[in-house]
Amino acid sequence: MIGVVGGGIAGMAAAYRLQQRGYEVCVFEASEDLGGLAAVYETAGDPIEKFYHHLSKSEETIVDLIGELGLGDRLEWLYMSNAFYVDGVVHPMDKPWEIAAYPHLSLYDKYRLAMLTMEVDVRGWLPSFDTYDDLREFEDVPIKEFLLDHTTRSVYENFWEPLLDAKFGSRKEDVSAAWLLGRVKFRGERDLLRGEILGYPKGGFAPFIDALVEAVGRENIITGARVTELDTDGGTVQSLTVETDDETRTHDVDAAVVAAMPNVLEELTGYPCDIDFQGTVCSVWSMEESLTDTYWLNIADEAPFGVFIEHTDFVPPERYGGEHLYYTASYVQDPSEDLWGMSDDEVEELWQEGIADLFPQFDAEMVNWVQTARNPRTAPVYERGYLDMVVPYDLSDAVAEGVYYAGMASRAQYPERSLNGAIEAGFAAADRVTDAGERPASGSDPGDRERLAE
Secondary structure, eight states, rough: OEEOOOEEEEEEEEHHHHTTOOHHHHHHESOOOSSGGOOOOOOSSSSSEESOOOTTTTOHHHHHHHHHHHOOGGGEEEEEEEEEEEEEEEEEEHHHHHHHHHHTTTTHHHHHHHHTTTTTTTTTSOOOOSTSGGGGGTTTTTTHHHHHSSSHHHIIIIIIIHHHHHHHHHGGGGBBHHHHHHHHSSSSSSTTTTTEEEEEETTTTHHHHHHHHHHHHHEEESOOEEEEEEOGGGGGGGEEEESEEEEEEEEEEEEEESSSSSHHHHHHHHHOOOOEEEEEEEEEEEEOHHHHHHHEEEEEESSSSEEEEEGGGGGOOGGTTTTTEEEEEEEETTSHHHHHHHOOOOOOOOHHHHHHHHHHOGGGGGEEEEEEEEEEEEEEBTTGGGGGGGSSBBBBTTOOEEEESSSSGGGGGOSSOOOHHHHHHHHHHHHHHHTTTOOOOOGGOTTTTHHHOO
């Protein structure tokens, strides 16, 4: 049997792939919820994710898996709207004439910005179309230095810097140019007249998680089960020790896939990871009315949150029983930051004041409900030299035979963290199990599944 530590998307994907190849698996999830950062709140209609999610056209692995699980007809490709809030004015930034009308960049600035987003290097006499092909060449280049060289100072200060402040805060100077170029490549298709195309399933991502759980088999998943020890006596995986509310038990396993954050991997195996992670505080607001005409509002003014997302400018409010749903969110680079130390009520009060400052038409009576979620590790800080710190999928040489990793510090989660990357990491770890010739289900104790389900 293969033990999978973690019931997020990566762990479930690893279990699914292993079962396809004839292995018995058991997934151990410390919390009571499955799906990790894709967990949901209930609304008057469809559920909504606690942390905002959507798909890019480049995320082919998750699109294929959604289809494989019989949900392909649920996936819709919708046009997102994008804008900048500057000096009290919302500036749409989707259509060519909207971008041309943006007053905070010159015509030359917009040309240099457009060329970079199209991956064309125009620094020389002739445009170069292959400068940005190999991200590794930009791994050690500071992002500010790169943008000043490849665009203009105005583009950096009036376009990129507010985005970097919102995303990385005090760590923005540490981020590599490779992350930015990777993000440009990661983003999806654009329609010249209507903007970027993003994917979102009808009913949200909850039906996808439910289908993945069903495919793995609920009897093969134990929630409220924290793995406290991974026994590698003799240089090979022997067992997992698991704590639940009722008992502590040891389960014999032929291999272990750790599909969790690298701090969990280090606690279980001693394998260190030097990647820093940022946390997120994210509130979902239900309101009676719409405040904007924009899905994704980047904020260049002072605001207590980094981004304002009107989800129901992307997915119709009718899907949510007529509720208008919004996200306010901020990344936290250090747990000592004031925001992280606030209670949920304090965060919501602060952010409600921020919404009122941005939108004079807002009234507190519009709010039906608000829910706040937080997680200390929602995304890596993609600093320079990041690829040297990625955790390998196969840790047989570094830790012990039969130890594999599929958490957020995996190569698949570079240059951008995503649900697609989580599935690719889970699949990659499962592939390494298969490649190593770990013993399949036919060699397992036939009574083990029954004992695990007790």
